[in-house]
Amino acid sequence: xxxxxxxxxxxxxxxxxxxxxxxxxxxxxxxxxxxxxxxxxxxxxxxxxxxxxxxxxxxxxxxxxxxxxxxxxxxxxxxxxxxxxxxxxxxxxxxxxxxxxxxxxxxxxxxxxxxxxxxxxxxxxxxxxxxxxxxxxxxxxxxxxxxxxxxxxxxxxxxxxxxxxxxxxxxxxxxxxxxxxxxxxxxxxxxxxxxxxxxxxxxxxxxxxxxxxxxxxxxxxxxxxxxxxxxxxxxxxxxxxxxxxxxxxxxxxxxxxxxxxxxxxxxxxxxxxxxxxxxxxxxxxxxxxxxxxxxxxxxxxxxxxxxxxxxxxxxxxxxxxxxxxxxxxxxxxxxxxxxxxxxxxxxxxxxxxxxxxxxxxxxxxxxxxxxxxxxxxxxxxxxxxxxxxxxxxxxxxxxxxxxxxxxxxxxxxxxxxxxxxxxxxxxxxxxxxxxxxxxxxxxxxx
Amino acid sequence: xxxxxxxxxxxxxxxxxxxxxxxxxxxxxxxxxxxxxxxxxxxxxxxxxxxxxxxxxxxxxxxxxxxxxxxxxxxxxxxxxxxxxxxxxxxxxxxxxxxxxxxxxxxxxxxxxxxxxxxxxxxxxxxxxxxxxxxxxxxxxxxxxxxxxxxxxxxxxxxxxxxxxxxxxxxxxxxxxxxxxxxxxxxxxxxxxxxxxxxxxxxxxxxxxxxxxxxxxxxxxxxxxxxxxxxxxxxxxxxxxxxxxxxxxxxxxxxxxxxxxxxxxxxxxxxxxxxxxxxxxxxxxxxxxxxxxxxxxxxxxxxxxxxxxxxxxxxxxxxxxxxxxxxxxxxxxxxxxxxxxxxxxxxxxxxxxxxxxxxxxxxxxxxxxxxxxxxxxxxxxxxxxxxxxxxxxxxxxxxxxxxxxxxxxxxxxxxxxxxxxxxxxxxxxxxxxxxxxxxxxxxxxx
Numbered sequence: 082x083x084x085x086x087x088x089x090x091x092x093x094x095x096x097x098x099x100x101x102x103x104x105x106x107x108x109x110x111x112x113x114x115x116x117x118x119x120x121x122x123x124x125x126x127x128x129x130x131x132x133x134x135x136x137x138x139x140x141x142x143x144x145x146x147x148x149x150x151x152x153x154x155x156x157x158x159x160x161x162x163x164x165x166x167x168x169x170x171x172x173x174x175x176x177x178x179x180x181x182x183x184x185x186x187x188x189x190x191x192x193x194x195x196x197x198x199x200x201x202x203x204x205x206x207x208x209x210x211x212x213x214x215x216x217x218x219x220x221x222x223x224x225x226x227x228x229x230x231x232x233x234x235x236x237x238x239x240x241x242x243x244x245x246x247x248x249x250x251x252x253x254x255x256x257x258x259x260x261x262x263x264x265x266x267x268x269x270x271x272x273x274x275x276x277x278x279x280x281x282x283x284x285x286x287x288x289x290x291x292x293x294x295x296x297x298x299x300x301x302x303x304x305x306x307x308x309x310x311x312x313x314x315x316x317x318x319x320x321x322x323x324x325x326x327x328x329x330x331x332x333x334x335x336x337x338x339x340x341x342x343x344x345x346x347x348x349x350x351x352x353x354x355x356x357x358x359x360x361x362x363x364x365x366x367x368x369x370x371x372x373x374x375x376x377x378x379x380x381x382x383x384x385x386x387x388x389x390x391x392x393x394x395x396x397x398x399x400x401x402x403x404x405x406x407x408x409x410x411x412x413x414x415x416x417x418x419x420x421x422x423x424x425x426x427x428x429x430x431x432x433x434x435x436x437x438x439x440x441x442x443x444x445x446x447x448x449x450x451x452x453x454x455x456x457x458x459x460x461x462x463x464x465x466x467x468x469x470x471x472x473x474x475x476x477x478x479x480x481x482x483x484x485x486x487x488x489x490x491x492x493x494x495x496x497x498x499x500x501x502x503x504x505x506x507x508x509x510x511x512x513x514x515x516x517x518x519x520x521x522x523x524x525x526x527x
Numbered sequence: 528x529x530x531x532x533x534x535x536x537x538x539x540x541x542x543x544x545x546x547x548x549x550x551x552x553x554x555x556x557x558x559x560x561x562x563x564x565x566x567x568x569x570x571x572x573x574x575x576x577x578x579x580x581x582x583x584x585x586x587x588x589x590x591x592x593x594x595x596x597x598x599x600x601x602x603x604x605x606x607x608x609x610x611x612x613x614x615x616x617x618x619x620x621x622x623x624x625x626x627x628x629x630x631x632x633x634x635x636x637x638x639x640x641x642x643x644x645x646x647x648x649x650x651x652x653x654x655x656x657x658x659x660x661x662x663x664x665x666x667x668x669x670x671x672x673x674x675x676x677x678x679x680x681x682x683x684x685x686x687x688x689x690x691x692x693x694x695x696x697x698x699x700x701x702x703x704x705x706x707x708x709x710x711x712x713x714x715x716x717x718x719x720x721x722x723x724x725x726x727x728x729x730x731x732x733x734x735x736x737x738x739x740x741x742x743x744x745x746x747x748x749x750x751x752x753x754x755x756x757x758x759x760x761x762x763x764x765x766x767x768x769x770x771x772x773x774x775x776x777x778x779x780x781x782x783x784x785x786x787x788x789x790x791x792x793x794x795x796x797x798x799x800x801x802x803x804x805x806x807x808x809x810x811x812x813x814x815x816x817x818x819x820x821x822x823x824x825x826x827x828x829x830x831x832x833x834x835x836x837x838x839x840x841x842x843x844x845x846x847x848x849x850x851x852x853x854x855x856x857x858x859x860x861x862x863x864x865x866x867x868x869x870x871x872x873x874x875x876x877x878x879x880x881x882x883x884x885x886x887x888x889x890x891x892x893x894x895x896x897x898x899x900x901x902x903x904x905x906x907x908x909x910x911x912x913x914x915x916x917x918x919x920x921x922x923x924x925x926x927x928x929x930x931x932x933x934x935x936x937x938x939x940x941x942x943x944x945x946x947x948x949x950x951x952x953x954x955x956x957x958x959x960x961x962x963x964x965x966x967x968x969x970x971x972x973x
Contacts, residue, residue, distance in 0.1 A: 098709035102583060127572035131708035134580035137548060262577035263544035 094118070094128045101135040109148040116152035120251040126258055133255070133264035141269040146311060147318040149269070153277035154319075156251030160198065160227065160283035165235060167196040170374040172366055173279055174290040175271075175308070176208035177297055178446035179333035182290065183211045183241070184347035185363045186370060188399035191238030192390045193367075193383075195374030198234050198282045199241045200248065204455045204463070207296070207446030209343065212243050213455075217341040217421055217465035221409030233406045240403065248281045268304070272311045276319075286322035286373035288366055289313070293521060294331030296442025302327060302521050313525035322373050327521040328362060332440040332475045335359035339454045339468015339489060341420040348414055351397040358474070358519055364388065365520060373526075421466035423489035427496050429503050434480045437473045438510035445469065445506055448499045452490055467491055469503070476516045479509060540564070540574045547581040555594040562598035566697040572704055579701070579710035587715040592757060593764040595715070599723035600765075602697030606644065606673065606729035611681060613642040616820040618812055619725055620736040621717075621754070622654035623743055624892035625779035628736065629657045629687070630793035631809045632816060634845035637684030638836045639813075639829075641820030644680050644728045645687045646694065650901045650909070653742070653892030655789065658689050659901075663786040663867055663911035667855030679852045686849065694727045714750070718757040722765075732768035732819035734812055735759070739967060740777030742888025748773060748967050759971035768819050773967040774808060778886040778921045781805035785900045785914015785935060787866040794860055797843040804920070804965055810834065811966060819972075867912035869935035873942050875949050880927045883919045884956035891915065891952055894945045898936055913937055915949070922962045925955065 092114035100107060115132065118124045141149065162169050172186050187197045201223075204210035212223045223243045225233070233240040244253075252274050259265045279287055289312055292298070293305035309325035316323030335356045337346040349355035350363055364384045371383030390396040401411045413419040449455055453464035470487045473479050486503055490496035538560035546553060561578065564570045587595065608615050618632050633643045647669075650656035658669045669689045671679070679686040690699075698720050705711045725733055735758055738744070739751035755771035762769030781802045783792040795801035796809055810830045817829030836842045847857045859865040895901050899910035916933045919925050932949055936942035 095707060095709055098580075102580065102709050125572070127576040127704060128708055130573040131576040131580040131710060134544075134548065134577040135584065135709075138581065138584040258573060261541060262574055263541055263548050263581075264577060 094124045094132070098128060098132045098135060101132060101139055104139050106142050107145050107148070109144070109151075112145060112148040113152045116149065116156060116251050120156045120254060129255070130258055130262040130264065133259060133262060133270065136269060137264050137267040143311075143314055143318070146269050146272055147315050149273040150276045150280070150315050151319060153249050153251040153255070153273055154280050157249050157281065158227075158247040159281050160231075162196070162198060162231065162234070162283040164231075165196050167194055167238070168286065168374045169196045169198055169282070169284040170286045170288065170370045171197060171199055171279060171282055171284050172288045172290060172370060173275060175275075175292050175298055177292045177330040177334060178208060178442050178449070179335045179338045179343065180209065180292075180330075181214060181335065181343040181347040182359070182363050182366055184214060184344065184400070185350045186367055187239040187241055188351065188403055189363070189367050189387055189390060189396040190370040190374060191403075192395045192399040193371050193374070193386055194376045195238070195370055196234060197239040197370075198230070198284065199239065200244060200278065200282055201241060202244065205459065206457070207443045207450060207455070209338070209340070209446070209449070209455060211241065213463050213465070214340045214343050215241060217344050218404055218409040218413050219419065221404060222407050225407065233403070237399065237402050237406055239399065240407070244278070249277045252277050268308045268311055271308060272315055276312055276315050280316070280319060280321065284321065287316055288369045288373065289323065289325035290366060291325050291327050292330035293327055294329050294442060294517070296333065296446055297330035306522060306524060309524045317525075322526070324369055324373065324523065324525040326365065326369070326523055329517050329519050329521060330442060331517050332442050333445055333471060334362065336471045336474070337468060338445060338449045338471070339452070340463065340465040341422070342468040342470065342489065344413075344420060345417045348397070348400070351391060351400055353391045356474075361519055423466040423468070424491050425496070427488045427490065427500065428484055429486045429488070429500060431479045431481060431483050431485050431507070431509065433509050435478075435509040435511050436513040437475050437477045437479055437507065438514050439508040440471070440475055441506040444502055448502045448506070451499050451502065452488070452495050453492070464491060469499075476513055478513070540570045540578070544574060544578045544581060547578060547585055550585050552588050553591050553594070555590070555597075558591060558594040559598045562595065562602060562697050566602045566700060575701070576704055576708040576710065579705060579708060579716065582715060583710050583713040589757075589760055589764070592715050592718055593761050595719040596722045596726070596761050597765065599695050599697040599701070599719055600726050603695050603727065604673075604693040605727050606677075608642070608644060608677065608680070608729040610677075611642050613640055613684070614732065614820045615642045615644055615728070615730040616732045616734065616816045617643060617645055617725060617728055617730050618734045618736060618816060619721060621721075621738050621744060623738045623776040623780060624654060624888050624895070625781045625784045625789065626655065626738075626776075627660060627781065627789040627793040628805070628809050628812055630660060630790065630846070631796045632813055633685040633687055634797065634849055635809070635813050635833055635836060635842040636816040636820060637849075638841045638845040639817050639820070639832055640684070640822045641816055642680060643685040643816075644676070644730065645685065646690060646724065646728055647687060648690065651905065652903070653889045653896060653901070655784070655786070655892070655895070655901060657687065659909050659911070660786045660789050661687055663790050664850055664855040664859050665865065667850060668853050671853065679849070683845065683848050683852055685845065686853070690724070695723045698723050714754045714757055717754060718761055722758055722761050726762070726765060726767065730767065733762055734815045734819065735769065735771035736812060737771050737773050738776035739773055740775050740888060740963070742779065742892055743776040752968060752970060755970045763971070768972070770815055770819065770969065770971040772811065772815070772969055775963050775965050775967060776888060777963050778888050779891055779917060780808065782917045782920070783914060784891060784895045784917070785898070786909065786911040787868070788914040788916065788935065790859075790866060791863045794843070794846070794863075797837060797846055799837045802920075807965055869912040869914070870937050871942070873934045873936065873946065874930055875932045875934070875946060877925045877927060877929050877931050877953070877955065879955050880925060881955040881957050882959040883921050883923045883925055883953065884960050885954040886917070886921055887952040890948055894948045894952070897945050897948065898934070898941050899938070910937060915945075922959055924959070
């Protein structure tokens with residue numbers, strides 16, 4: 082989509098607010114006018130926050146959602162990666178606990194010949210962030226200028242950086258306002274925020290990992306599917322190939338939570354090891370990335386190619402190359418001892434025998450934040466070394482006194498709070514429960 | 528009601544916004560905290576506008592509405608008129624075209640022994656305002672300090688002034704924000720705004736004139752009744768006697784529209800003359816004021832007393848006395864030639880014969896604004912002399928070429944625009960239509 086034609090008449094913010102308040106459908110031109118004027122500082126916060134609340138409570142149609150995404154996308158730079166001949170494909174997750182798939186997928190898809198220009202975020206609340214994980218690698222620089230990002234992408238096929246000031250400034254301004262006005266929780270606004278930033282990467286296709294369950298922002302599968310459909314349709318309206326996998330976040334993904342620990346586990350997967358759930362999800366997402374990236378005829382073929390790239394060591398080589406190009410110490414990939422290490426560990430054992438029935442996922446994410454591994458406020462710094470290793474996952478048999486988890490910590494007081502949190506996060510049952518599926522649903526491209 | 532007890536814990540604006548967004552009921556303490564913090568400048572506009580939009584779309588319960596009214600009332604001074612032994616009763620109208628009842632009612636009720644401490648507003652949009660009408664009387668001062676207001680009230684039994692900075696400052700701040708954020712149109716917010724200002728007058732009882740019809744803010748009788756019930760219940764929850772009359776505003780009230788013209792017509796009613804609809808409505812409202820003011824056993828008795836006070840000239844004497852006490856020229860009451868006069872008049876005749884079927888009320892109010900008699904923006908000044916005199920009302924027989932209206936104007940260009948507006952405001956039918964009742968419903972005290 083192109084920005085709409087120049088104004089035939091001035092759009093007044095008050096009229097746009099009233100129209101949405103009364104349940105009307107805004108035109109593309111009205112939405113672009115509002116977003117552009119707000120980004121330029123021509124409309125005050127108090128008008129936009131009233132409009133945002135009206136959107137939260139009245140919703141948006143699909144064309145309105147696409148227009149809002151488009152307006153936010155074009156509020157800043159859109160990367161032009163046409164110099165790269167490979168198809169550009171990215172993956173985005175709505176956030177969870179222990180989700181280190183990005184660290185596996187970028188080098189894996191790049192090893193297959195797909196270009197992966199990945200712009201990621203930091204952890205907030207109980208969820209982790211890719212940038213924080215990458216920064217656990219000594220020297221790794223996520224704050225690269227666009228020119229260098231492009232050079233690394235051309236050299237290596239993948240590059241992973243943080244948000245730049247030039248990308249979707251409207252989203253930055255709107256998100257800050259939503260955060261303080263109770264207007265974060267709207268699928269339409271969430272969709273526009275995610276999609277405007279992802280499409281600014283100049284990609285051809287996008288694989289979305291929409292989490293559902295107790296550790297996800299979307300607790301129910303229906304809410305997750307609604308958001309997923311919205312993002313898929315919005316991306317398609319803007320000429321991109323988009324597929325969304327609704328995946329489980331009712332317990333943490335994999336066994337390790339914490340920045341350096343997650344790098345270790347991602348490397349394990351790139352070596353063909355690592356926990357089964359994480360490995361399976363990485364292969365599924367990689368299969369889609371390769372398929373949408375035009376290097377595999379089917380998703381299944383993409384998964385097979387990915388497995389080969391892992392067993393041949395090519396995927397890990399690619400990760401090593403990217404780490405080096407972004408200033409990181411590649412030896413940390415092969416020797417976890419070169420990653421930040423917590424000073425102490427403490428173990429938690431099961432008070433009874435049976436089967437692990439549930440693991441309170443959000444609570445475990447919060448436990449990692451309490452250790453210092455995440456941030457409660459944007460300005461907080463993180464401790465890359467701390468975290469939690471889970472020795473049992475939902476469905477596993479456990480005997481009395483058997484190890485459930487190990488806490489990696491640097492502060493005794495924090496570790497004690499986390500022990501208490503973890504002790505109430507486990508539920509043991511007499512008989513094994515039916516396991517939730519890892520992949521609940523696939524939306525788009527069917 | 529008294530302000531709630533001191534804070535047990537800090538209320539965060541974001542939590543109050545989220546609770547209302549999700550349809551929850553706010554506590555008195557949460558509402559008082561929000562209003563107090565906003566009035567003190569401790570909460571930014573952008574949070575309050577998001578909250579206001581959530582209130583518009585989610586509504587409020589009766590206890591919430593009463594708590595909001597109470598918080599706004601206690602944001603400033605509440606007049607203490609306990610030194611006046613008579614019961615204090617006011618009347619408030621939700622705004623219409625040609626509604627000059629306040630100018631009749633204040634002296635009429637005062638002549639009967641009721642104290643009327645009336646704090647009024649200015650015209651805005653297509654509706655007129657009592658202060659603008661009073662200021663058409665040469666010298667009349669509506670900006671009196673509270674001490675002088677009280678002295679005049681003690682001397683004369685009635686006094687009519689404008690809003691002071693000390694009364695309900697929260698309403699002033701909230702109204703300014705609502706005006707620019709599309710959050711005016713909520714019965715809950717309208718109720719709290721009206722009732723907080725009226726109860727700050729230190730009254731014992733209140734008669735509400737809630738207009739309905741094409742010239743009113745509440746177009747349908749149901750909307751008007753909803754607002755009326757809300758205001759009656761809110762007033763009662765706050766220990767006041769309140770009654771609301773739902774009255775017709777589908778055509779202008781009386782025959783004259785424009786500030787000086789409306790003074791002339793109000794004086795006519797105080798002389799026992801004037802148009803029948805205006806006369807009837809004044810007597811009905813006066814009947815209620817006298818009854819709630821404790822000087823008549825029934826409303827009917829109050830109406831009879833009012834008729835006598837008019838025929839004896841005592842009501843007009845009271846008006847003359849109040850005008851003089853507030854600095855106005857009392858000779859203007861007896862000699863309309865001493866009121867501002869427009870330089871020219873222009874007549875509009877009926878293009879066909881039949882019966883007047885409808886008169887577009889809002890359009891006629893707007894026509895008066897176009898002449899300069901009202902204001903489109905708060906900062907506009909008004910021309911007291913201009914206006915419109917209607918020679919026919921809905922239901923009247925009219926023959927071809929007969930006079931429909933006379934425009935009193937000072938600008939030829941404006942008069943031409945108004946002629947065009949008026950010509951499309953009249954609808955003539957072949958047979959007489961059933962007339963709408965003047966008083967649709969009475970709410971409260973039944």
